[in-house]
Amino acid sequence: MSKLPNTPTSIFSIMSQLANKHGAINLSQGFPNFPVDERLLNITKNLIGKNVHQYTPMNGLPSLLENIASLTFKNYKRKVNIASEMLITAGATQGIYTVINSFVKNNDEVIILDPSYDSYEPSVLVAGGKPVRISLNDDYSPNFNRIEDAITKNTKLIIINNPHNPTGKIWKESEFQALESLLEKHDRVLLLSDEVYEYISFSHPHISINTRPKLRDKAIVASSFGKSLHVTGWKVGYLIAPEKLMLEIKKIHQFLVFSISSLSQHAISEYLDIVDFNEIEKMYVSKRTLFQNLLKNSKFELLPCEGTYFQVVNYKQISTKGDMDFAKELIVKHGVAAIPISVFYKDSTDKQMLRFCFAKTDETLIAAAEKLVKI
Template sequence: MSKLPHIGTSIFTIMSKMATEYNAINLSQGFPNFPVDERLTDIVAKLAKQNVHQYLPMSGYPPLLSKIAILVKNSYGRAIQPETELLITAGATQAIFTTIQALVETNDEVIILDPSYDCYEAPVLLCNANTVRVSLNDDYTPNWDRIEKACSSKTKMIIINNPHNPTGKILNESDFEILESLLEKYPKITVLSDEVYEYITFEEKHISAHTREKLLNRCVMVSSFGKSFHVTGWKIGYLVAPEYLMKEIKKVHQFLVFSVNSICQVAISEYLDLVSVNEIGSFYKEKRNYFRQLLKGSKFELMPCEGTYFQVASYASLSDKNDVDFCKWLIVEHGVAAIPISTFHADGKDLKLIRFCFAKDNATLEAAAKRLCAIQ
């Protein structure tokens, strides 16, 4: 008997497999294809011959923990205690899984805002708890009336994703004020804030839960070095949480992975002395603008993109197909892979929108855009 009877192969795996089979340009899965910063690869090459290959402490490499605390302070003005409020994880997905396993109990309810990333639901179900899926508005702003109506005495957690995958939306000041008011009414709710794209925002500055005084004792923050430093395959991220929550999270973490890849932790610790996270947003803003310019001649309608490295586009003027079939057709007939947005909705809501990843080198974006512009 399956513990996850309704969950099958992820859409990301399906589309990437099809992209390989049909030799399509893969703009589906969210990973960069350009070279990693040579400063970072040089550090790894140097460390490979040093004594950094054994287990590190369960919470993380102490110098890296100290530097993350400085990073959080510099980025958001928040002082954290690296020994008690910080945990290095094997990527953001493990961070999310571990947090939910530690804090959610049987028959609890967890509110997930759709469209939502697919790693949120499974750990809730494995806790014998229930997900309550609440749709965002069609412009992908939160519908706080619906969210509040979904809250009850059983609600244990609300998961927010900011900047938002797949839509690229970011939360504003008003959103946080309403969330804070909601938490006052429901003092048992914890917020899990997935902020893996925190340094990839454009015209508007990202407002982090780190900056909200009223949230700090009620919130677990998830970050990703893989996303920030273009090393998604390293699977390394971190959690920030108040000590009373972190104690519970560490209990699960130690039996799930115990400790995280040693050489990557040491490498990132050294790399943080050389790199500025403030450069990341401007780098991806150029990518976003270039990709949008390339698609101006196409029949796709591009949605606003405020953050992340994803561009959502409407194909409504091109086809009546549902978005899953359209994405398969796009691979087979035109050699470009994208992700259908309906798969991020529990009810399969289909607005004829698909997601492209523009974290690619310019040659890849140009080749993909040429094919997309040719579709009539």
């Protein structure tokens, strides 16, 4: 009997396969198509002939952990104990799965804010828990009245995603204050903060849970080098959590993957000594600006993009079709692939929105925009 009987094929696979079939420009799946930083490639080449190919310690390569701790302190002023409060994971998705399966038991409830990334609910279901899907406000800000109304004696965990995929929304200070008040009232509830786009913010600075002393004792933060350094195929992420929580997470992690790619860890560790995350952010600001300017004369309405490398658009001026049908039509007839936003909702809420990924070469964005402005 299937543990996930109602889980379909990932929308990302569906749209990418359809794009390949019709030769469409793929702005659907969230991965860059531009080259990796040559400095990182050279570091990796130099490491290949060295003795870096055996297991690293279970919680991660010590030098990488040290560099992450330095990065966390530099950006968030949080001191992290690398031995007891940090764990290198096989991407953020494995980290998130591990966290959920460390704490969620049969009939425990997990609050998920829709639209939500598609890995959250299956991880809860595999753990035997009950996903409780709560819609964000129309502007994609959190609705704390709805969230509090959803909390019961069985609520174990709340998952937040900031900066937010798919909408590009970034939480404000007042929203974190509201979250602190809520979790102070419901102090048995844990928090999982998915912050994989933490170094890609535009309109205002990203506020990490790492900066919130009132939340840190009950929170796990998930981060991703795949997103931050645009090496998604390397599948290297990390978790930060207080020792009492990390102890339980490591119990599950050791029997899932034990340790992560040693070569990738060594390469990223050396690269962190020279990379400037501000430059990465500037690069994505440039790409967002380019893509938005290219679509100014189109019939697509562009929603605010405060962070991530995703641009959400409304197509009501173009078609009355549902977003899934229109996304397929966009591929087949117009040669551009996007993701329909309704797939990120439990009830398939359809507001005629699509998500484009602008983590692409300028040439790719220009070619896609040329097709989109003609619609």
